[in-house]
Amino acid sequence: MGETLRLALEVVAWGGIGAVVYSYALFPVVLFLVAALHQAGRDAAFVLRKRDRRKALDRVDLDWPHVAVVISAYNEERHLQQRIDNLMALDYPADRLHAYIGSDGSRDGTAAILTGQGDEPRLKAFAFEVNRGKASVLNDLVSRGDEPILVFSDANTFFRPDALKRLVAGFADPGVGGVSGELRLIGAGGDNQDSLYWRVEQFLKFFEARIGALLGANGAIYAIRRSLWKPLRPDTICDDFCVAMNVAAARSRLLYEPRAWAEEETPERIGEEVKRRIRIGIGNFQALVRHPEYLLRTSWATRFAYLSHKVLRWIAPHLLIVAMAASAALAVESTGWRWGLLAQALSYLGAAAALGLTQRGVKLPKVITLAAFLYALNWAFLVASWRYATGRYAGSWARSSR
Known part of the structure; x- marks a missing residue:
C-alpha cells in the first residue's frame, strides 16, 4: 500500500469517527x-x-392576539376528547382562542368525536373522509382561518394551563417570527432512554436559541406568525422542522420558551420507537435535499448548529461504515488497525445485542441502555436514508404510541 493511500485511509477512518464523536459529545x-x-x-x-438584554415575557397586560391552534389527527380516539377539553380549559382569553382540528381519514372513532362536539364556537372540527397525509391537512386547516398567530400541536399532547400565554408572549417582540415550547415526556415506568436523550436535546435547544440558532421546533407545542407560513408539500414528513426552519430562512427569530410546556406519553421500550425514528429520519433527509435554503439563507449561527447538531447526526451511521471500511483496508498491513477494527466491530455488536435484550424487556444499566438506544437511532437513520434514496416511503404518516 502506498504512503499516500495509507494516509488518505487514515484520514477517512479517523475523520468519520471524529465527526460522530464531535456531533454527539463535543x-x-x-x-x-x-x-x-x-x-x-x-x-x-x-x-x-x-x-436591554432581557425580553419582557412575563407581562400580564399584553393585548393577547387571536390564535389558531391547529391539529391534524389520525386514529386518535384514545386521546382526542381529553385533548379538546385541555384546549378549552387553557388560561387564555376565550374569545381569542380557536382550535382547528381535522381527522385525516381516521378509521377509528376520531371523526365521530369531532362531529359530536356540539355548538362549541371555539372549535372548528373537520372530519375529512380521505386520508391525505398530515401536511395536506395542516395546509387545509391553516387556510380556514385568519388568526395572526398559528399554534401547532398534536392530539396526544396536553398543554399546561398557562402554556399558551407563555408561548404567545414571545410575539410581543416584532422581530420574533416563531416560538417553540418544551415537550416533557412521561411514562408509567418513569424515566427511560428516550427521555434521557430528550433531556440532552432540550439542553441543546436552550443554548442554540441563546445564540439565535434554534433548529426547528417541538412539534407538540410551537407557534409562528401567519405571515411567515408557507404551505407544505403534500408528502412532507417533518412538518414541524420545516415550518420552523422556513421562519429561520426568512431571517426571522425563533425563540425557545421552556416555561411553555406540554406533556406526552413516551414508549417504555426502544423497539416501539424504531418505526417512528425511521419515519422522522426519512423526513430529515427529505428536508436536507429539498431545502438548501436552511444552509444558504439562515444566519451563521443556524448554519453552525444545523451542520453540527443535525446533518452530522443524520449521516453518522454512513460515516461509521465508511470509517470501518477504511479501517479494514488499513488492517491488512497494520496490527494496530486490526485492533482498531476489532474494537469497532465489538462495539457495534455489543450495542446490537443490548438492543435485542432491551426489546425483550431485560433491564440493563443506564449506560448500556443508552448505547442500545443510540444504536437503534443510527440504525433508523441508515434505513431511512435508503428508503428516501429509493423513494420507498409512501404511507409514512402512521399512528404510533407517540
Whole structure:
C-alpha cells in the first residue's frame, strides 16, 4: 500500500469517527462555550450602553392576539376528547382562542368525536373522509382561518394551563417570527432512554436559541406568525422542522420558551420507537435535499448548529461504515488497525445485542441502555436514508404510541 493511500485511509477512518464523536459529545460543549461568550457580550452591552438584554415575557397586560391552534389527527380516539377539553380549559382569553382540528381519514372513532362536539364556537372540527397525509391537512386547516398567530400541536399532547400565554408572549417582540415550547415526556415506568436523550436535546435547544440558532421546533407545542407560513408539500414528513426552519430562512427569530410546556406519553421500550425514528429520519433527509435554503439563507449561527447538531447526526451511521471500511483496508498491513477494527466491530455488536435484550424487556444499566438506544437511532437513520434514496416511503404518516 502506498504512503499516500495509507494516509488518505487514515484520514477517512479517523475523520468519520471524529465527526460522530464531535456531533454527539463535543458539540454540546462547544455550543455551551459559544453561548457563554454570546451572553457575556450581551451583558457587556447592557453595562456599557444600557442596551436591554432581557425580553419582557412575563407581562400580564399584553393585548393577547387571536390564535389558531391547529391539529391534524389520525386514529386518535384514545386521546382526542381529553385533548379538546385541555384546549378549552387553557388560561387564555376565550374569545381569542380557536382550535382547528381535522381527522385525516381516521378509521377509528376520531371523526365521530369531532362531529359530536356540539355548538362549541371555539372549535372548528373537520372530519375529512380521505386520508391525505398530515401536511395536506395542516395546509387545509391553516387556510380556514385568519388568526395572526398559528399554534401547532398534536392530539396526544396536553398543554399546561398557562402554556399558551407563555408561548404567545414571545410575539410581543416584532422581530420574533416563531416560538417553540418544551415537550416533557412521561411514562408509567418513569424515566427511560428516550427521555434521557430528550433531556440532552432540550439542553441543546436552550443554548442554540441563546445564540439565535434554534433548529426547528417541538412539534407538540410551537407557534409562528401567519405571515411567515408557507404551505407544505403534500408528502412532507417533518412538518414541524420545516415550518420552523422556513421562519429561520426568512431571517426571522425563533425563540425557545421552556416555561411553555406540554406533556406526552413516551414508549417504555426502544423497539416501539424504531418505526417512528425511521419515519422522522426519512423526513430529515427529505428536508436536507429539498431545502438548501436552511444552509444558504439562515444566519451563521443556524448554519453552525444545523451542520453540527443535525446533518452530522443524520449521516453518522454512513460515516461509521465508511470509517470501518477504511479501517479494514488499513488492517491488512497494520496490527494496530486490526485492533482498531476489532474494537469497532465489538462495539457495534455489543450495542446490537443490548438492543435485542432491551426489546425483550431485560433491564440493563443506564449506560448500556443508552448505547442500545443510540444504536437503534443510527440504525433508523441508515434505513431511512435508503428508503428516501429509493423513494420507498409512501404511507409514512402512521399512528404510533407517540
